[in-house]
Amino acid sequence: EENKIAIKTTKPPPKILLQPSNPYYDEINEVVSRHIHRIYEKTKGGEDTWECIAEEGELKVYKREIEENGIVLDPLKAVHTVTGITGHEVCHHFWDIKVRMDWEATLESSDVVEWLSEDTFICHNVIKRVWPASQRDAVFWTHIRHVPGESDEEPDVWIVVNYSTDHKSVPAGKYVRVTMNVAMVCQTIIDPPADGKITRDNIRCKISYTADVNPGGWAPASVLRAVYKREYPRFLKRFTSYVKDATAKREVMF
């Protein structure tokens, strides 16, 4: 029951990538390129404006405390390096709603609302209730893209962005509506072995995950911050080991 996802949409994904004629085209391109540019901005001692809230091996999770009218808006970012998987594989599993409930621990349900193209759909998440706050939901477009490296030295980028939007078929009201701008950005590093035969041991994925979440309406700050501190590191560990397990016996998807 818990792992079941009811795909309610009847329309199958269109077999074309996002097109300029799509009403979301400009917004998606803008949001995606902002996220991509961010990874090339060399941190000019920027790390000290971020507070590290978890560190475990290669995984580091940072936040910045921001409140607006008593609502916690703390931006969150995490970096991780995982061996044995590619950025394409990480992004594919983050984007593919068919496997979302296999690694998402904070959701009650996740449904496709509308397919926009074969790389983009609108989705409705119902988040598990956290006592004593009201239950939340979120409606967002989710888009996956492969982008060439900025220069010859830079590896290609795989990216997924989850960005809040409205949709007539899921009006707000039943739950408190959370809004978000979440990005999973990945680069794959290959250390070719002497014999030239690349296996998963020679592959590393550099992950940068950012989440700007507005909990939409009041929620006790201390509880929310405690939830974030526990859930984001847990998500990053659980999700990346899920991708490692899911791909271990499969051919590498570059």
Ligand code: 6CM
């Ligand atoms: O990025 C993650 N999951 C994606 C796919 O589902 C998607 C979802 C992001 C949701 C992030 C918001 C969660 C927190 C909402 C506030 C809950 C309010 C409770 C009130 C407490 C007092 O991008 C992984 C998300 C990992 C979440 C920890």
